[in-house]
Amino acid sequence: MNCTGDLxxxxxxxxxxxxxxAERSVARQVTELLDGLPERFVIAGLSLGGVIAMETALAAPDRVAGLCVMSVNGRATTAVQHEAWRAWRDRLAAGGTPAELQREILPSLVPTAVRGGRPDLVDRVLGMGAQTTADRLDAQLAQQLSRRPLLDRLAALDLPTLVVSGTADPICPPVFHDEIATAVRGARLVSVDAGHLPPLERPDVVRAVLDTWLAEVAGGQRQR
Incomplete structure (x- = not known):
């Protein structure tokens, strides 16, 4: 959420x-993806994008050749989360900006131990918030509010699945990824020394993991 393609x-x-x-519910976002993507595809997503990726795989398992999720939560959303998401929708309606949100949650996006030595990373993370429109963020907050619990449905999936966890992620800690990897039969769990945004913070590691996994998916291999 509140990210751009730069992620x-x-x-x-x-x-x-x-x-x-950009849709205003998870269900509508999944429908848009399935209407626009090729007949057969590999899907990857991070955080809210990971939720969308899992829901897409559940909606059309015959079309998904592989599923990769990062920094994601498969549990039911909580009253505290709903209150925060609604509060931010109200702030946007009153003139607040995605850039303000990004700056406020920066400590949760980039680990404290990393921020001081990575001004480039901080600039890119803040830049994504600055480049996101209020309407786009509001749509994503509406998607958050429409989420359904995933963990009890993931056992229905039987496809190559890669779960990537940032070891220093305070938003979606490693235990969330353990749960998802346990729920999806044959899923591979990889831990990366990073916070909530491994593709930005540790692109070398993430790219190597993705390249290896995608080659296995393309070759019909599957580690169990």
């Missing part, structure tokens, strides 16, 4: 599509 810029593989999250 994936350093790890994007040839032929990939970076799809914006």
């Amino acid at each position: 994936w810029a350093d790890v994007t593989v040839p032929g990939s599509i970076r799809w914006p999250l």
Whole structure:
């Protein structure tokens, strides 16, 4: 949420599509993806994008050749989360900006130990918030409010699945990824020394993991 295509810029593989999250419910976003994507595809997503990726795989498992999720939560959303999301929708309606949100949550996006030595990373993260429109962020907040619990439905999936966890992610800690990897049969869990945004913070590691996994998916291999 509140990110742009720059999130994936350093790890994007040839032929990939970076799809914006612009619909106002998870269900509508999934429908838009399935209407616009090729008949067969690999899907990856981070945070809210990871939720959308899992829901897409559940909606059309015969079309999804592989599923990759990062920095994601499969649990039911909470009253505290709903209150925060609604408060931000109210702030946007009153003139608040996505850039303000990004600056406020920066400590949760980039680990404290990293921020001081990575001004480039901080600038890119803040830049994504500055480049996101209020309408786009409001749509994403509406998607958050429409989420359904995933964990009890993931056992229905039987496809190559990669789960990437940032070891220093305070928003979606490693235990969330353990749960998802356990729920999806045969899923591979990879831990990266990073916070909530591994593709930006550790693109070298994430790209290597993705390249290896995608080669296995293309070759019909699957580690169990």
